[in-house]
Amino acid sequence: MKIDEQIATLMQGTEYGDDKLRAAMETELRQRLTEAEKNGRKLRVYCGFDPRTTDLHLGHTIPMRKLRQFQELGHEVTFLIGTFTSLIGDPSDKDQLRPQLTAEDVERNAQTYANQAFRVLDRKKTKVRYNAEWLSEVSFGELIQFASNFTIQQFLTRENFHLRWEKGDPIYLHETFYSLMQGYDAYMLKADVQVGGTDQLFNIVTAARKLMTGLGAQPNIGIIMGILPGTDGEVKMSKSLGNHIPLNTDANDMYGKVMSVPDKAMGHFMRMVTRWTASEIAAKEKATADGSLHPRDLKAEIASEITEIFYGKAEAKSAQENFVRVFQKGNAPEDLETYKLKAKQTVLDVLVETGMAKSKGEGKRLIEQNGVRLDGAVLTDPNQPFPGPGVLQAGKRRFVRVEK
DSSP: OOHHHHHHHHHTTBOOSOHHHHHHHHHHHHHHHHHHHHHTOOOEEEEEEOOSOSOOBGGGGHHHHHHHHHHHTTOEEEEEEOTTGGGTOOOTTOSSOOOOOOHHHHHHHHHHHHHHHTTTSOGGGEEEEETHHHHTTOOHHHHHHHHTTOOHHHHHTSHHHHHHHHHTOOOOHHHHHHHHHHHHHHHHTTOSEEEEEGGGHIIIIIIIHHHHHHTTSOOOEEEEEOOOBOTTSSSBOOTTTTOOOBSSSOHHHHHHHHHTSOGGGHHHHHHHHSOOOHHHHHHHHHHHHTTSSOHHHHHHHHHHHHHHHHHOHHHHHHHHHHHIIIIISSSSOSSOOEEEOOTTOBHHHHHHHTTSSSSHHHHHHHHHTTOEEETTEEOOOTTSBOOOSEEEEETTTEEEEEEO
């Protein structure tokens, strides 16, 4: 790719909340890429992941996808596992104190992270590092040196800390250390580029760049990714909200869940999850706008592309055929009974009230056997809030159309 196309691809899906900041990061990236090309060197790119859980979903893969793009352009990528930062927990997207994990919790979770990452990243081209390697060796004197680059006001103006301050909730001193540690990660990795979500904006663009400069290093460039919406198309993908697409599922479930996402969110999924370049995405959007590509067909392409990334071409093709057979070619009865969804109902509530399960026990067994689907997507948690309208299937022959 020429530099302009590289920039377009690497910046797609990014969000800075400030046009001037975006322009500054894009300018620095262009300069760094041009210098690297001229000198025949690779950029050093990384993203850190704190293993606070083993259960990853599609939203977690967004920065991984960006790392893969850098890999495909020939740059050096490090997948950093936060075995030390996880002991504190990142407060960036939280309005309350995060619980601290034990070293045993972190080690157990870390074992699963790299393997899941290699569903996206090229295993042969990826360096895996653990930040306990250097953070566990930081002295108290060094910590004071790091902290001298920042003011208390900088932390208190952050939205999450500000909200807690206004409510009178405690803000613990150790929480401010997280940004310092992340900045030191970037310094120790001699990073040219750090990738992260919008919840990491302060940590990457303010803390890391300021600390690296204070320690005499060239500051890294922040590639700040937008947050992927969930299957409701509205809010951040989250297991607790029941709007997530898990990685440890199957091709049919992943394909069906992507197909259930509202059309308005498809742009986010194209830019943040697929392997398509900026020019390919622009061509698909143009075709949709002029009517030569139906939005339903575009969504099917997106679902196939995402499923193929994680499960391969054969399984993605099979999942698409299965979805078409069940939900578009009438294997589900045409004249379905309808059920009006009530507020705060769980999946189990709906199964019992529609008669698709004679009891809660039967409903739980159906769910445990992966026998309950909504628009082709497997529902695995009986107590999750019901995801929304669609065709609910229990077993092979029981169907109900759930409406708002």
